[in-house]
Amino acid sequence: MKAGILATARTMVDIWPRKKEMSSDQEQLKLPWFYQVLHNFYIFLLGLIAAVFYPYISRFYAFSPASLYSSSKIKQSNQRPKIWIHGASAGEIGAALSLCSCLRERYPHSYIVCSAANPDGKRMAQEILAPLVNEFISYPLDLSWVVSRFLDFIQPDIFITMEAELWPNFLFSAKRKGIKCYLVSGRVSQQTFYWTQKIKNYWRNVLLSFDTLFMADQLSYERVLKFGLPEDKVLLLGNIKTDALYERKKKSQPERLAQNLGLAADLPVIVAGSIHKEEEELILEAFDKVRKMVPQVKIIIAPRHLDCCSQLVQLFKEKNFAVTSLSKLPADEEWEVLIIDQMGVLFDFYGLAQVAFVGGSLCKNMRGHNILEPAIWEIPVCYGPYVASFQEVASVLKSKGLSRVVHNSEELAYAWYQGITDTEWRKNAQMEAHHYFAQAGRITEKVVDIITKDWEQSRNA
Numbered sequence: 001m002k003a004g005i006l007a008t009a010r011t012m013v014d015i016w017p018r019k020k021e022m023s024s025d026q027e028q029l030k031l032p033w034f035y036q037v038l039h040n041f042y043i044f045l046l047g048l049i050a051a052v053f054y055p056y057i058s059r060f061y062a063f064s065p066a067s068l069y070s071s072s073k074i075k076q077s078n079q080r081p082k083i084w085i086h087g088a089s090a091g092e093i094g095a096a097l098s099l100c101s102c103l104r105e106r107y108p109h110s111y112i113v114c115s116a117a118n119p120d121g122k123r124m125a126q127e128i129l130a131p132l133v134n135e136f137i138s139y140p141l142d143l144s145w146v147v148s149r150f151l152d153f154i155q156p157d158i159f160i161t162m163e164a165e166l167w168p169n170f171l172f173s174a175k176r177k178g179i180k181c182y183l184v185s186g187r188v189s190q191q192t193f194y195w196t197q198k199i200k201n202y203w204r205n206v207l208l209s210f211d212t213l214f215m216a217d218q219l220s221y222e223r224v225l226k227f228g229l230p231e232d233k234v235l236l237l238g239n240i241k242t243d244a245l246y247e248r249k250k251k252s253q254p255e256r257l258a259q260n261l262g263l264a265a266d267l268p269v270i271v272a273g274s275i276h277k278e279e280e281e282l283i284l285e286a287f288d289k290v291r292k293m294v295p296q297v298k299i300i301i302a303p304r305h306l307d308c309c310s311q312l313v314q315l316f317k318e319k320n321f322a323v324t325s326l327s328k329l330p331a332d333e334e335w336e337v338l339i340i341d342q343m344g345v346l347f348d349f350y351g352l353a354q355v356a357f358v359g360g361s362l363c364k365n366m367r368g369h370n371i372l373e374p375a376i377w378e379i380p381v382c383y384g385p386y387v388a389s390f391q392e393v394a395s396v397l398k399s400k401g402l403s404r405v406v407h408n409s410e411e412l413a414y415a416w417y418q419g420i421t422d423t424e425w426r427k428n429a430q431m432e433a434h435h436y437f438a439q440a441g442r443i444t445e446k447v448v449d450i451i452t453k454d455w456e457q458s459r460n461a
Helices: 002-015 019-028 033-052 065-071 090-106 119-128 144-154 168-176 190-207 218-225 241-251 254-261 277-293 306-318 346-350 388-399 409-421 423-440 443-460
Strands: 082-087 111-116 135-140 158-162 180-186 212-215 234-236 269-275 298-303 323-325 337-339 355-358 381-383 403-405
Touching: 082 090, 090 111, 090 119, 090 158, 090 241, 090 443, 111 119, 119 135, 135 144, 144 168, 158 443, 168 180, 168 190, 180 443, 212 218, 212 443, 218 234, 218 388, 241 423, 241 443, 254 346, 269 277, 269 346, 269 409, 277 298, 277 306, 277 409, 298 306, 298 346, 306 323, 306 337, 355 409, 381 409, 388 403, 409 423
Parallel strands: 082 111, 082 158, 111 135, 158 180, 180 212, 212 234, 269 298, 269 355, 298 337, 323 337, 355 381, 381 403
Antiparallel strands: none
């Protein structure tokens, strides 16, 4: 306890701003007085939260670049360009795969740093980006003097953030230091747009810190323009997740995975991915209905959070299902329910399915998860009505007959049953998915072309 208090105190002393850092921040942040007050309140509130909840927050964000001193090669490296790529969680990190691959191909001698804002994202980054990235770090807490020290230590030439990770102090500081900043596969949800419009001019200044914003969909593109940004600064190219999924699919080996699990080629398999606690009972009820109609069916379930795995296993055991976990295979007994208790493998398991369900979509407080992951395997996909994070994609897939919206366990069971037995639906899904992804691909190259051109022009200026 005492050691923990002392460690917290040392850290808070280390992150406390020097006088010159505070004055520099105030002098260079060109905002009207009202937004200066608002920005100062944001800094004060974030600093207070950091001080009070340091032991918890330090699991997600870094307070000082001191943790990087052992990796002095970051600062000493003369490799150029030095590129910092950031994604909040596993989904954004997965989407960065094609981006890292393309940048590494374009700049073989570049130095690439990758950061994530939660433990799942960090694990995902180390698993799938290891051959492409030089260093993995924690993202700095968004206090101006903290991010300033990180940027001075790492000295990136290019900063790329994925989807919706907008931290004002980081972006203001990076812009002041002349770092090229880009938002890739940018998304602005209805809820985010509603709240940010209340302080529109402040967020306009934040967005102007980017050199270019590459938006993922039409709605997000239109919402960003309503902040008053120049049209040539905002580009609608689409979501690079399609390219990243192609990269992952090429490396995946579903036949080998099926063999390791002892699954016959003609065995009907359902995969339910990114399932939240509130959806567990619905999944159980739906599978119980399908099992009565198709006795040989098996289901593979990936909880959104790994700490839910043990209670999910117990839930199915109480209902007399033959259930096991991935970490306990090979099991001596036959299973009909397999719980994935490992990070970063769900995508490969979608390749085993005849039909899939994507969770985080059946309750009002949810926003959905990546429905493109199962869709790229050219199978029918089901999800609930709450998919704000993928609204435009969901509408397109549904219009093509590739996906269906379900509202309860009865509808989900019926959709699963049709996905297993209706060969016409599966054939249509295969055809439409192939056509959709063929049209949506190669976005990453366009993004990297623009970034490359900007970087070369700034270097030669």
